[in-house]
Amino acid sequence: xxxxxxxxxxxxxxxxxxxxxxxxxxxxxxxxxxxxxxxxxxxxxxxxxxxxxxxxxxxxxxxxxxxxxxxxxxxxxxxxxxxxxxxxxxxxxxxxxxxxxxxxxxxxxxxxxxxxxxxxxxxxxxxxxxxxxxxxxxxxx
Numbered sequence: 001x002x003x004x005x006x007x008x009x010x011x012x013x014x015x016x017x018x019x020x021x022x023x024x025x026x027x028x029x030x031x032x033x034x035x036x037x038x039x040x041x042x043x044x045x046x047x048x049x050x051x052x053x054x055x056x057x058x059x060x061x062x063x064x065x066x067x068x069x070x071x072x073x074x075x076x077x078x079x080x081x082x083x084x085x086x087x088x089x090x091x092x093x094x095x096x097x098x099x100x101x102x103x104x105x106x107x108x109x110x111x112x113x114x115x116x117x118x119x120x121x122x123x124x125x126x127x128x129x130x131x132x133x134x135x136x137x138x139x140x141x
Contacts, residue, residue, distance in 0.1 A: 003040035
């Protein structure tokens with residue numbers, strides 16, 4: 001079996017060697033040997049790193065991601081947790097769409113002043129309520 005050294009893994013994934021060393025330190029990936037001072041990784045580390053990257057993009061913590069990788073480093077994905085995260089992403093997408101639409105309205109509003117625009121005032125009220133809800137939710141965590 002041909003092993004990949006840390007430089008090859010970094011080049012193929014775009015992940016800095018310092019991050020690879022950190023991932024190894026926290027148990028997300030494992031090197032199998034060293035050639036000189038350079039860590040050697042099995043080829044399956046590339047799949048593991050793709051899963052880690054996808055998990056981070058989805059908003060999972062490294063601790064949560066570690067729980068999704070089995071002892072052998074292969075995925076053991078909790079379907080219910082993935083559905084929950086997908087639902088959170090859907091909510092975030094809806095909020096971002098509303099924010100985008102608000103910004104477009106503000107940029108294109110024909111009113112002489114935004115404070116004279118009834119739609120702008122309504123959008124401000126909605127945004128203020130969402131902010132208060134988010135603050136309350138974050139305070140409970």
